[in-house]
Amino acid sequence: MSTENTARTTTRLPAGHSARVPSVTGSAVFAGCPELIGTPFSYAREEEIYGEGEEAEFVYKVVEGAVRTHKVLSDGRRQITGFHLPGDLFGFGQGETHRQTAEALADTHVLIFRRRQIERAASGSAAVACQLWTMATNDLRHAQDLTLLLGRRSATERVASFLMEVDERLGATGTFTLPMTRRDIADYLGLTIETVSRTLSQLEEEGALLRAGGRQVSLRRARLRRVVED
Amino acid sequence: MSTENTARTTTRLPAGHSARVPSVTGSAVFAGCPELIGTPFSYAREEEIYGEGEEAEFVYKVVEGAVRTHKVLSDGRRQITGFHLPGDLFGFGQGETHRQTAEALADTHVLIFRRRQIERAASGSAAVACQLWTMATNDLRHAQDLTLLLGRRSATERVASFLMEVDERLGATGTFTLPMTRRDIADYLGLTIETVSRTLSQLEEEGALLRAGGRQVSLRRARLRRVVED
DNA sequence: CGGGTGGTTGATAATTCTCAATTGTTGTGG
DNA sequence: CCACAACAATTGAGAATTATCAACCACCCG
Numbered sequence: 001m002s003t004e005n006t007a008r009t010t011t012r013l014p015a016g017h018s019a020r021v022p023s024v025t026g027s028a029v030f031a032g033c034p035e036l037i038g039t040p041f042s043y044a045r046e047e048e049i050y051g052e053g054e055e056a057e058f059v060y061k062v063v064e065g066a067v068r069t070h071k072v073l074s075d076g077r078r079q080i081t082g083f084h085l086p087g088d089l090f091g092f093g094q095g096e097t098h099r100q101t102a103e104a105l106a107d108t109h110v111l112i113f114r115r116r117q118i119e120r121a122a123s124g125s126a127a128v129a130c131q132l133w134t135m136a137t138n139d140l141r142h143a144q145d146l147t148l149l150l151g152r153r154s155a156t157e158r159v160a161s162f163l164m165e166v167d168e169r170l171g172a173t174g175t176f177t178l179p180m181t182r183r184d185i186a187d188y189l190g191l192t193i194e195t196v197s198r199t200l201s202q203l204e205e206e207g208a209l210l211r212a213g214g215r216q217v218s219l220r221r222a223r224l225r226r227v228v229e230d
Numbered sequence: 231m232s233t234e235n236t237a238r239t240t241t242r243l244p245a246g247h248s249a250r251v252p253s254v255t256g257s258a259v260f261a262g263c264p265e266l267i268g269t270p271f272s273y274a275r276e277e278e279i280y281g282e283g284e285e286a287e288f289v290y291k292v293v294e295g296a297v298r299t300h301k302v303l304s305d306g307r308r309q310i311t312g313f314h315l316p317g318d319l320f321g322f323g324q325g326e327t328h329r330q331t332a333e334a335l336a337d338t339h340v341l342i343f344r345r346r347q348i349e350r351a352a353s354g355s356a357a358v359a360c361q362l363w364t365m366a367t368n369d370l371r372h373a374q375d376l377t378l379l380l381g382r383r384s385a386t387e388r389v390a391s392f393l394m395e396v397d398e399r400l401g402a403t404g405t406f407t408l409p410m411t412r413r414d415i416a417d418y419l420g421l422t423i424e425t426v427s428r429t430l431s432q433l434e435e436e437g438a439l440l441r442a443g444g445r446q447v448s449l450r451r452a453r454l455r456r457v458v459e460d
Numbered sequence: 461c462g463g464g465t466g467g468t469t470g471a472t473a474a475t476t477c478t479c480a481a482t483t484g485t486t487g488t489g490g
Numbered sequence: 491c492c493a494c495a496a497c498a499a500t501t502g503a504g505a506a507t508t509a510t511c512a513a514c515c516a517c518c519c520g
Binding site for chain 2: 071073074075077078079081093094095099100122123124125126127128129130132133134136137139140141143144145146147148150151152153187189190229230
C-alpha cells in the first residue's frame with residue numbers, strides 16, 4: 001500500500017502542535033485510483049482558498065492546518081458550515097461553481113486535485129464514485145446535525161456540543177487549543193461572540209471545563225455531556 | 231398516537247394501483263439501470279415510514295403526496311430537515327441505519343427499493359454511483375442553505391424564504407396550498423407556530439402575500455424577494 | 461350540531477443581541 | 491526586555507427578538 005508519505009515535502013512542518021498527525025492517510029479518493037495524485041499547496045492564515053460563485057476547478061485535502069467554509073449574506077452575516085482538519089477533503093460538491101467560500105484558519109498545507117480529473121475517475125470507476133458518494137453522505141450527515149443544533153438548541157447546548165465535537169476531532173483527549181477565534185465559533189453556532197464568551201464563562205463556572213489563555217480548554221466531559229443530553 | 235385512527239392497517243397496497251402515476255419520471259437512480267424497479271407502496275397521512283435508528287432496509291421515491299424527514303431531541307424538540315415531494319428520493323444516506331424519521335404529510339404513494347440492491351447497483355456501475363453522488367450533493371447543498379437560514383436569518387426572512395421555496399417546488403405559480411401544518415413549518419424553520427403565524431399575518435399586512443383559509447397563499451414575489459434580499 | 465384539531469392573537473417572560481467599556485494576548489520595534 | 495499597538499476576549503446594561511402561556515376563532519368531519 002502506498003501510504004502517501006511524500007506529501008509534506010512542502011517545507012516547514014511547524015512541529016509545535018500536538019504529536020498527532022493522525023490518519024492523514026485515509027486518502028479515500030485515491031483508493032484504487034493511484035493515478036490521482038494531489039499537488040502540495042499552501043495557504044497563509046486567513047487567506048482565501050476559493051470564493052463562493054467561483055468556478056470549482058480544484059478539490060482539496062487538508063494535510064496540515066485548518067480550513068473553514070462559509071456562506072455570507074449581502075449584509076455581511078456569515079454562517080460557517082464546516083471546519084476542515086487534516087485528513088478532510090473539501091470543495092468537492094460537484095457543480096461548476098463553489099457554493100461557499102473556503103479560507104485557511106491557520107497556515108495550511110493541502111493537496112489539490114483537479115475536479116475534472118476526479119469526476120473522470122468517478123465516472124470510470126464505481127469504486128471511486130462510491131467513495132465520493134460516501135463522503136458526500138458524511139458531509140450531509142454533519143450538515144443535518146448542524147441543522148438540528150441551529151434550529152432547536154440553546155446557546156449553552158450549542159457551545160457544549162461544539163466543544164465536544166472539536167475535542168473528538170482533535171483526538172478526544174479532553175484538552176486542546178481551539179484552532180479558531182470566537183468569531184468563527186459564533187458564526188458556526190449561529191450566535192454572537194459575546195454570547196459564546198459568556199457561555200464559556202458560565203460553563204467554566206459550572207465546572208464543565210477549565211480555561212487557560214482564551215483558546216486552551218480542558219473539558220469535564222461527563223458534565224458537558226449532561227448539558228447536551230440527547 | 232390518537233390521530234392514528236383511520237385505516238392505518240392498509241399499508242399494503244394492491245400492486246398496480248399506483249404503478250403508472252404520471253410524470254413522476256426523473257427516476258435518476260434507474261437511468262441505465264433497468265433492473266432496479268421500485269415496488270409501489272402507500273402510507274396514510276401522519277404515518278411513520280421509518281424511524282431514526284432503524285435499520286435502513288429501503289430507499290424511497292415519492293410518487294404522490296408528501297413526506298417530511300426530521301430529527302428529535304429526547305425532550306421532544308424537533309427539527310425537520312426536509313420535505314419530499316413527488317419525484318424526490320429519500321432515505322438513501324448509505325449507512326446501516328436511518329439517521330432521521332420519515333413520516334407522510336398526506337396520504338402518500340412511494341416506490342420502494344431495497345437499499346442493498348441500490349448499493350449493489352452502485353458498486354457495479356459508475357454511472358449509478360455518480361447519480362447517487364449527485365443526489366447526495368444536492369441534498370447537501372439544501373442542508374447548507376438551511377444552515378444559513380437557521381443560523382443567520384430573522385423569523386421574517388425565514389418565512390418569506392420558505393414560501394418562495396415551496397412555491398418553486400410546487401410549480402412556481404405564486405399561488406398554492408401549503409401541504410404542511412404550522413407545526414411542520416415551525417419545526418423546519420426553527421421557530422414556534424405562534425411566530426410563524428404572526429409572521430404570515432405581518433407579511434400579509436405588508437402586502438407581500440394574500441391568504442385564504444389558513445393554507446392557501448398567493449405570493450407577491452417581488453415583495454417577498456425584497457424581504458429576503460441576499 | 462358538537463368535538464377536535466389547527467390557526468390566530470394578545471400579554472408577558474426568557475433568551476439572545478447590541479452597544480459600550482475594559483481587560484487580556486500577541487507580535488514588533490526601540 | 492520593555493513598551494506599545496493591534497487585535498481578541500470578556501463583561502455589563504439595556505434593547506430587541508422570539509418563546510411561552512393562554513384565550514379565542516374557524517373549520518372540518520362525523
